[in-house]
Amino acid sequence: MNATETRQRMLQEAEKLYSEHGFDGMSLRTLTSDAGVNLASVNYHFGSKKELVMAMFQERIMPMNEERLERLNKAREAGNGVASLEGIFDALLIPVAERAQVNGVLDMHFLKMVGRAISESDDFWHELFIRNFQELSKTFVEALAEALPDLPREDVEWRFHFAVSSMLGTLVKHGQFARRMQGLGRSTDIESMFRRLRDFLCAGFRGQVEAMR
Structure with a gap:
């Protein structure tokens, strides 16, 4: 096993263990045993353990963020420089929905990783945000401000915070939502749930502008 394979094996095992146990409960001894490597390989x-977990998230997050930015740029081009709200939230949400499943089946490791991450300490979440989401968030807030020039910037930023919180909650609680909706004979696939979330978020942003006029 070469260095690249060793690194990838450790990231894969880290994802499994983190999704089940979180950062504090994740054992490096178990990880190195399952990956077939020694502790020195982690170092x-x-x-460190923290940097291993941060790298694990980066493997998942960075390709998704690149796709988000590509979609946002296309939405801006389609709107002659100003993306529609639907285009903005499609760019934010669709890449997440795509990565939440593999071959049409929910990727439970991914969903559990997200759930674990948002339940970690404030310091852990803050560092994860700074490394992976801070610049992306600024870009999306700017796009929303362009789309809604009458909405004060502070309100745009708060609404974006609420939008991201709704996205994370919908993702992590998808199983519970799905069981509830199945009982009512409703569609429960994650794409349709995110389309409904997009429409909900767009209506919320537009409603704030209308209320201020």
């Missing part, structure tokens, strides 16, 4: 490739 060599990552330097």
Whole structure:
């Protein structure tokens, strides 16, 4: 097993263990045993347990964020420089929905990873945000401000915070929502749930502008 394979094996095992146990409960002894490597390999490739977990998230998040920015740029081009709200939230949500499943089946590791992350300490979540989401958030807030020039910037930022919180809650609680909706004979696939979330968020942003006029 070469260095690249060793690193990838550790990231894969880290994802499994983190999704089940979170950061504090994740054992490096178990990880190295399951990955077939020694503890020195963790230190060599990552330097620490925290950096291993941060790298694990980056493997998942960065390709998704790149797609989000590509979709947002296309939405801006389609709107002659100003993206529609639907285009903005499609860019934010669709890449998440795509990565929440593999071959049409929910990726439970991914869903559990998200759930674990948002339940970690404030310091852990803050560092994860700074590394992976801070610049992305600024870009999306700017796009929303362009789309809604009458909405004060502070309100745009708060509404975006609420939008992201709704996205995370919908993602993590998808199983509970699905069981509830199935009992009512409703569609429960994650794409349709996110389309409904997009429409809800767009209506919320527009409603704030109308209320201020």
